[in-house]
Amino acid sequence: MELYIVSDIGGTQIRVAAHDSSTLSCIDQKKIATQRQGQYPIQRLINLIRDISKDHILKAISIGVPGFLDLEKGIILNCPNIPGWVNFPIRQILTEQFNVPIYINNDANLAALGEWKYGIGQGHKNLLYLTISTGIGSGVIINNQLLLGTKGLAGELGHTTLEPNGPLCGCGQYGHLEALASGTAIKAYVEAQIESGRSSTLSGSINFQGNDIFLAARNGDSLAFEAYQRAGKYLGMAIANFLHIFNPSIVILGGGVTQVGDLLFKPTESSLRDHVIRPEYIDMLQLTKSSLGDDVGLQGALAYLVLNNGNQII
Ligand SMILES: [Zn+2]
Incomplete structure (x- = not known):
């Protein structure tokens, strides 16, 4: 074969x-x-x-x-x-x-292609994909084409500056979306708040993980809940910026942190509504979870290969 x-x-x-x-x-x-x-x-x-x-x-x-x-x-x-x-x-x-x-x-560029070709993004000409996990990766599809830019470095939406005096990002700069709304950022915020004397059910546990913060938030821990509210606020603010630049019809959120569902999506949607400059940007917008899950990277690599290899199947 x-x-x-x-x-x-x-x-x-x-x-x-x-x-x-x-x-x-x-x-x-x-x-x-x-x-x-x-x-x-x-x-x-x-x-x-x-x-x-x-x-x-x-x-x-x-x-x-x-x-x-x-x-x-x-x-x-x-x-x-x-x-x-x-x-x-x-x-x-x-x-x-x-x-x-x-x-x-x-990988995030390919994930965007995967959702566009085989996932929930099918039929959308203009699509944004963001993966929210340790960091925040992203891919942009405009007019049915992956946006690459001059050197192939376009679409790094996670490194959009939202707070110039904000926390240090994985890239070495400050206040980027990734430093405010990634899984790493959510954990760092909870840790810093506990350090400064806030009480939380997570206070006693050493080296708690993202899932512990999720469980604490679900069980009514106000600091853990607030950490997701804060991440969602910045995510919504950032997505509003992206809508103004790209005007997509769908924004797909993937990555481990999106598993918390409404805890993140609700504040994100609310902040998005607060920051968008015209209602037309969100009238028909689908803000949704990734449909391909763990396979999104492989499906994206396949879509990329097929598109580049001149294969007539697609
Ligand atoms: Zn950065």
């Missing part, structure tokens, strides 16, 4: 799926830890691709990477969660190994 291989690389896991290149149906899917003592992540990826494609003919590979890329050169400029992937020539390495077309893009 002739195969398309798609991969979603994260700081924790590498996921790979094999698709029949003529029907696009998925024939196999595997995942492994990204990092293991004594092995480079790139070698683990290569081994996994070899393993899933053995006994078949490889036609093309498409990969989503959680970092900044030079799309023209096929180089990962920086990948904060994967040590060593700085100015990393991933396309050249994989081309030498497999000698097939290699497509690489930012």
